[in-house]
Each structure stands twice: as structure tokens, then as C-alpha cells.
Amino acid sequence: MDPKTKPSTSGSRQLFRNPILELLTRTHISVTLILYTALPAILLIYGFNKGHLTAGSAITLFLSGIVAFTLVEYLMHRFLFHLEPTSEFRKRFAHIVHGSHHEFPRDKARISMPPLPSVLLATFFFLFFRLLLGSYVFGFLPGFYFGYMVYSGIHYAVHAYQPPKNFLRILWIHHGIHHYKDPDHAFGVSTPFWDMLFRTMPKR
Numbered sequence: 001m002d003p004k005t006k007p008s009t010s011g012s013r014q015l016f017r018n019p020i021l022e023l024l025t026r027t028h029i030s031v032t033l034i035l036y037t038a039l040p041a042i043l044l045i046y047g048f049n050k051g052h053l054t055a056g057s058a059i060t061l062f063l064s065g066i067v068a069f070t071l072v073e074y075l076m077h078r079f080l081f082h083l084e085p086t087s088e089f090r091k092r093f094a095h096i097v098h099g100s101h102h103e104f105p106r107d108k109a110r111i112s113m114p115p116l117p118s119v120l121l122a123t124f125f126f127l128f129f130r131l132l133l134g135s136y137v138f139g140f141l142p143g144f145y146f147g148y149m150v151y152s153g154i155h156y157a158v159h160a161y162q163p164p165k166n167f168l169r170i171l172w173i174h175h176g177i178h179h180y181k182d183p184d185h186a187f188g189v190s191t192p193f194w195d196m197l198f199r200t201m202p203k204r
Contacts, residue, residue, distance in 0.1 A: 012107040013100055024116050025096075026109035029156045032118065036149035039122065040142030047138025058139045065143025066150075073151055074194035078187040105179050111156045151190040158189070177202045 016022045044062075047053040053061070081098035085091035101110055113121075125144065130137045154171055163172035170192070178186035185202045188195045195201045 012104050012109070015096055015100060024114055027112055027114045028109070029112050029152065031115055032112040032152045033149060035115065035118070036145050036152065040145045040149075043138050043142045043145075047135070050135075050138075052135035053139045057136070061136055061139030062143035062146070065140040065145075066147040068140070069144045069147030069151070070188070070191050071194060072144075073147070073190060074188050074198075077189070078200065082183070082187075102179060102183065105159055108156070108160055111159050112152050147190070155189050174202075 014022060015025050044053070044058065047058070077098075081094070083090050083094040085094055101107070104110070122145065126137065126141060129141055129144070133140055155175070158172050158175045163169045171189070174186050174192050174195075175189055182202045185200045186192070186195055187200055192201065
């Protein structure tokens with residue numbers, strides 16, 4: 001995103017002329033929260049029923065999945081969503097997947113990823129981690145999906161509500177800096193940990 005672009009405090013922008021494609025770019029936060037609460041539960045139940053998990057392994061794998069998600073969240077936000085627009089295709093792609101959100105950060109229908117691309121990504125991660133982890137995927141991926149659900153809730157709350165008067169306020173400040181002051185830093189939404197580790201914390 002061009003750091004000189006001033007975000008709008010209201011409104012939205014049409015991304016596709018086709019009304020069906022345009023509809024598929026929008027979703028209500030409740031859809032994401034319900035879907036990514038149900039998926040972890042289904043995978044855990046399946047894993048226990050098939051004997052792939054014990055209580056100890058499920059807890060360890062679940063927590064590992066949450067941590068892994070926060071890293072994937074950071075990397076995707078930094079390197080995919082903020083793709084350098086070196087061609088018209090890359091410029092268009094970056095605008096569709098994330099640039100429009102920077103232009104209209106209070107557009108509640110585009111704060112959360114729409115169901116279709118979300119499910120496609122969820123399927124990709126299932127196949128990838130299934131290949132990598134085997135049956136442990138039924139403990140790891142629920143944590144990964146749960147991490148995404150928490151991230152989605154935080155991201156929506158940061159854009160839709162005033163910051164709370166407690167320790168969570170730092171998340172509002174951190175993401176607000178990314179949107180309104182320094183879009184080339186502060187890529188973490190659910191945690192600033194990876195920004196600190198990879199030195200992308202805001203300079204001020």
C-alpha cells in the first residue's frame with residue numbers, strides 16, 4: 001500500500017463489476033467465528049474417536065497450532081498482503097486481498113476473510129499439515145484454526161470498537177499505527193511478538 005494514501009473513516013469500494021463476485025468479497029464476522037469454532041471441535045472429536053490423540057498430546061499440539069498460526073498470520077500479512085506492486089497484476093492482487101481494507105479500514109463487511117477463500121485456505125493448510133504431521137494434524141490444526149478465529153475476532157474488534165481500558169489496548173494501538181501511521185511496520189494483529197523478533201516494530 002502507498003503510505004501516502006489516507007484511509008477513509010467510512011464507506012466502501014466496489015472491487016468487481018460482477019455482482020456475484022462482489023458479494024463473495026464480503027462477509028459478516030459471525031460467519032468466521034462460527035466456522036472456525038466448529039472446525040477445531042470437529043477435528044478434535046474425530047482425532048479422539050479414531051485414537052489419534054491423547055489428552056496430553058492434544059493440549060501440546062493445540063497450543064503449538066496457535067503459536068504457528070501467529071507466525072503464519074505475520075508472514076502472510078507482511079509478504080503477501082503487502083506485496084510490492086511491481087506489475088499491474090501484483091498491484092491488482094494486493095488491492096483486492098488487502099489494499100481495499102487499508103483504504104476503508106472501517107468497512108465491517110471486509111474486515112474478515114470471506115468464506116470461499118477462507119475455506120480454500122483452510123483446505124490447503126489441512127492437506128499441507130496432514131502431509132507434514134500425519135495424524136497429529138487432528139490436534140495441531142484445531143489450534144491453528146482457533147488461532148485464526150481469535151485473530152479474526154481481535155481484528156474485527158480493533159476496527160469496530162473503541163480500545164478497552166486494559167492490557168488489550170496495546171493491540172488497538174499497534175494495529176492502529178499500521179493503518180494510520182506506518183503501514184510498513186506493525187504487521188502482527190493478534191500479537192506484536194513477531195514484529196519484535198523480526199524488527200518490524202514501529203519506529204516510534
